[in-house]
Amino acid sequence: MSGVVLTPREPAGPPIDMTGVLPERLAEGGRDALAGAMPVRGRERHRLDALFTLQDGGPSGTLILRPGAAVLDGVGTGMSAGDILVEGDCGAYAGSGMSGGSLTVEGRCGAFAAAEMAGGRLRIAGDAGDFLGAPLAGGTRGMSGGSVTVAGSAGDRVGERMRRGLIAVHGRVGSLCGARMIAGTIVVGAGCGPGLGQAMRRGSILLSQALEAVPPGFVDGGMNDWLFLELMRRELTVGGAWPAGFPAVGTRARRLVGDRSVGGMGEVLILLKA
Amino acid sequence: MLTKLTGGRVYDPANGRDGAVGDLFVRDGRIVADPGPGAAPDEVHDLSGRVVMAGAIDIHSHIAGGKVNIARLLMAEEHRAAAIATEGPCGCGGAIATPSTHVTGCRYARMGYTAAFEPAMLPSNARHAHLEMADIPLIDTGGYLVLGNDDLLLELLASGAGEDAVADYVGFMLNATRSLAVKAVNPGGINAFKYNRRRLDVDEAGPFHAITPRRILTALAGAVQRLGIPHPLHLHGFNLGVPGNVEATLDSIAAVEGLRLHLTHVQFHAYGAEGDRKFSSAAARIAEEVNRRPNISVDVGQIMFGQTVTASADTMAQMGNAGLAHPKKWVMMDIECDAGCGVVPFRYRDKAFVNALQWAIGLELFLLIDDPWRVFLTTDHPNGGPFTSYPELIRLLMDRDYRLARMAGLHPDLPEHTILGSLTREYSLGEIATMTRAAPARILGLTDRGHLGPGAVADITVYTDRADRRAMFETPDLVFKDGRVIVRDGVVVALVPGRTHVVEPAYDPAIEAWMARRFDERMGQRLTHFRIAEDEIRGGNGLIRHACQPSGF
Numbered sequence A: 001m002s003g004v005v006l007t008p009r010e011p012a013g014p015p016i017d018m019t020g021v022l023p024e025r026l027a028e029g030g031r032d033a034l035a036g037a038m039p040v041r042g043r044e045r046h047r048l049d050a051l052f053t054l055q056d057g058g059p060s061g062t063l064i065l066r067p068g069a070a071v072l073d074g075v076g077t078g079m080s081a082g083d084i085l086v087e088g089d090c091g092a093y094a095g096s097g098m099s100g101g102s103l104t105v106e107g108r109c110g111a112f113a114a115a116e117m118a119g120g121r122l123r124i125a126g127d128a129g130d131f132l133g134a135p136l137a138g139g140t141r142g143m144s145g146g147s148v149t150v151a152g153s154a155g156d157r158v159g160e161r162m163r164r165g166l167i168a169v170h171g172r173v174g175s176l177c178g179a180r181m182i183a184g185t186i187v188v189g190a191g192c193g194p195g196l197g198q199a200m201r202r203g204s205i206l207l208s209q210a211l212e213a214v215p216p217g218f219v220d221g222g223m224n225d226w227l228f229l230e231l232m233r234r235e236l237t238v239g240g241a242w243p244a245g246f247p248a249v250g251t252r253a254r255r256l257v258g259d260r261s262v263g264g265m266g267e268v269l270i271l272l273k274a
Numbered sequence B: 001m002l003t004k005l006t007g008g009r010v011y012d013p014a015n016g017r018d019g020a021v022g023d024l025f026v027r028d029g030r031i032v033a034d035p036g037p038g039a040a041p042d043e044v045h046d047l048s049g050r051v052v053m054a055g056a057i058d059i060h061s062h063i064a065g066g067k068v069n070i071a072r073l074l075m076a077e078e079h080r081a082a083a084i085a086t087e088g089p090c091g092c093g094g095a096i097a098t099p100s101t102h103v104t105g106c107r108y109a110r111m112g113y114t115a116a117f118e119p120a121m122l123p124s125n126a127r128h129a130h131l132e133m134a135d136i137p138l139i140d141t142g143g144y145l146v147l148g149n150d151d152l153l154l155e156l157l158a159s160g161a162g163e164d165a166v167a168d169y170v171g172f173m174l175n176a177t178r179s180l181a182v183k184a185v186n187p188g189g190i191n192a193f194k195y196n197r198r199r200l201d202v203d204e205a206g207p208f209h210a211i212t213p214r215r216i217l218t219a220l221a222g223a224v225q226r227l228g229i230p231h232p233l234h235l236h237g238f239n240l241g242v243p244g245n246v247e248a249t250l251d252s253i254a255a256v257e258g259l260r261l262h263l264t265h266v267q268f269h270a271y272g273a274e275g276d277r278k279f280s281s282a283a284a285r286i287a288e289e290v291n292r293r294p295n296i297s298v299d300v301g302q303i304m305f306g307q308t309v310t311a312s313a314d315t316m317a318q319m320g321n322a323g324l325a326h327p328k329k330w331v332m333m334d335i336e337c338d339a340g341c342g343v344v345p346f347r348y349r350d351k352a353f354v355n356a357l358q359w360a361i362g363l364e365l366f367l368l369i370d371d372p373w374r375v376f377l378t379t380d381h382p383n384g385g386p387f388t389s390y391p392e393l394i395r396l397l398m399d400r401d402y403r404l405a406r407m408a409g410l411h412p413d414l415p416e417h418t419i420l421g422s423l424t425r426e427y428s429l430g431e432i433a434t435m436t437r438a439a440p441a442r443i444l445g446l447t448d449r450g451h452l453g454p455g456a457v458a459d460i461t462v463y464t465d466r467a468d469r470r471a472m473f474e475t476p477d478l479v480f481k482d483g484r485v486i487v488r489d490g491v492v493v494a495l496v497p498g499r500t501h502v503v504e505p506a507y508d509p510a511i512e513a514w515m516a517r518r519f520d521e522r523m524g525q526r527l528t529h530f531r532i533a534e535d536e537i538r539g540g541n542g543l544i545r546h547a548c549q550p551s552g553f
Helices: A023-035 A228-239 B066-074 B076-081 B101-110 B123-134 B151-158 B163-177 B189-193 B213-227 B246-255 B283-292 B315-324 B353-368 B387-398 B400-408 B429-444 B469-474 B511-522
Strands: A004-008 A052-056 A062-065 A083-086 A102-105 A121-124 A144-150 A164-169 A185-188 A204-207 A219-225 A252-258 A266-271 B002-012 B017-027 B030-032 B043-046 B050-054 B056-058 B113-116 B118-121 B143-147 B181-185 B233-236 B261-263 B296-299 B306-312 B331-333 B341-348 B460-464 B478-481 B484-488 B500-503 B543-546
Touching: A004 A023, A023 A052, A023 A062, B002 B429, B002 B460, B017 B429, B050 B429, B056 B429, B066 B076, B066 B123, B066 B306, B066 B331, B066 B341, B101 B113, B101 B387, B101 B478, B101 B484, B118 B123, B118 B181, B123 B143, B123 B163, B123 B500, B143 B163, B151 B163, B151 B213, B151 B511, B163 B213, B163 B511, B181 B213, B189 B315, B213 B233, B213 B246, B246 B261, B246 B283, B283 B296, B283 B353, B306 B315, B315 B331, B315 B341, B341 B353, B353 B387, B387 B400, B387 B429, B387 B469, B460 B469
Parallel strands: A004 A062, A062 A083, A083 A102, A102 A121, A121 A144, A144 A164, A164 A185, A185 A204, A204 A266, B002 B043, B002 B050, B056 B113, B118 B143, B143 B181, B181 B233, B233 B261, B261 B296, B500 B543
Antiparallel strands: A004 A052, A219 A252, A252 A266, B002 B017, B017 B030, B050 B460, B306 B341, B331 B341, B460 B478, B478 B484
């Protein structure tokens, strides 16, 4: 049995909330069950097969979305197993609340990608919006597991209130990256906006470029050799999460500790070229 | 157009009808007398066997304004979890404890309510509250102005101003903010909180102005009386939620010395500090006092178990509650030092002793206060529970067996601490009609609402008489607003705008010169901007003015 390719019947229009259109549904009930999902388009619910054409294609059990110019929100929201491949861009909430499986986006993602994610794997080939791996509105806990790789840049509040897991952004991140972070790892390939690690308690933020200044609330922990960086590099390189601009060898890094204004012991590690 | 509602059992306590079968006639949105056999109705509704009441009126429900909006933002997850897609004429929206304006109107209407009043409108925030209220469809609204912690009033009192000056000030404020009544929230206490005080007793002089809460309370109750505002001073009392606060509540009743006073969410103010847990029910003491004094009315503020959010102007009390927040997040804020604002999410748990006793205290109050004209059905939405829990509350009041069964599932120590099990009273349909229709209309001065006599606005609710009172009051068969069917079988079928009820008491405008100076010195806006123009509310087509003259019980 092959996978299913979903193509919107209308090339554009109101955003479609894809919550509930998941590979688990395909695995459990087959194509008919998938076709009976009821996504919301604009303000109205419709059957999936009224909004999309369903064709066979791709590996077994995989959902392949070809959004074209349509805006698809909530792709992979709540996903726990299986694979989704998006051959284009996603709207907001891609992979939010995801607990397993793999979501690959060949284009860009909107806000709240991987928000409150608990497990699984999200790969974004383009840019991601604000609140990557952050809590959903009203929530008090961000990402608690899984891994996110963004080949492009990401917006503000990446990894806000993050508790566990990995976020690797190969490009830039906006302001307040890792704000109120409790634990977990954020890798930033190409610089970050103001408010880095604000009110963070634990967790690690890895950079390879010097900051203009030590962020407020952080103290300089000096240069050190950190053997674990070698292990981390190997691990992340295999998963494609190690940014190309990061040093390929060496374990020296400058360590900033904070945010001391909230008694935090988180760390910002600035990797040095060997 | 003439509409005839025929054969229903009419519960209209204001006109002495208690379930007798009768016909109602509606012409042009109002109830008219029987036009005689010659008249041919354009529309006839056969209501044989059904129960007919006026549209219900919620006297105290936080539905609009700054703190409600803050609560919506704080509880964003609620809007996500309980989102509603478009359904007939009702647009989308969501949430339970913090519903959007649109959902608020639709849910009230679906329960047979045709009016609900926002009981805590801060002067500086009145414009926002009115804009939100105008956005609530299907029901009439209005706001009670929060005074008693505003610096201008305290300064006025500290300067020894006479009763006339206080009344002029209150009169101006009511007119300027387009309010229906005056509310005092922990008078003096919120102001004291800003000087870092965490408690202020009735006879304790507050900081800076050195005014006692008793003085503020009597001044405001007196001003309300002098201005002839229909609704008595609406008092959110002292030490909300603190064991032993019954003494302060009884002090408040004594302090007004016979002036009319409405004690709101009195359940939260009816706590003793006796017993091994230092927390006990004082409902019997309050009820005895209320039964004895016809100048006192109360609404209960019943708590209902489950997740909700508490939103109050009482920063002093809310700061104390912040540690109990569930989920763990809260907001305190203030604008213009008018009063305060605290929003704390809360989950009432039926297995928790304190919550179970609060629940029992509320029901004791309902059952021990004899006169349904002076006790009102509220949960202080959303503070004790969302207004959508009213049908469940009605069932608890009307069905003793259900009440006892529900009680048996609560904290095991509860029966030792409450007399609820021994109370045999069951509310009748007539009494429910009184406490949810006739009495709220009368105490707010809404002379043409809450009853079904000729001349009344045709806000009518029709129920099927079911043994399960919750099911009965949850889904009325028909709801009319201004004579038009807005709900059929629990589904909203037409969207109509509500109106805004206000009072415009006369006052001496000489006070405005002094106020204008004070506004220039201290406030973020000028007095002229503070005043809300008529056309700012519902496009100038929404005000209903109620006459100001003292109204008896």
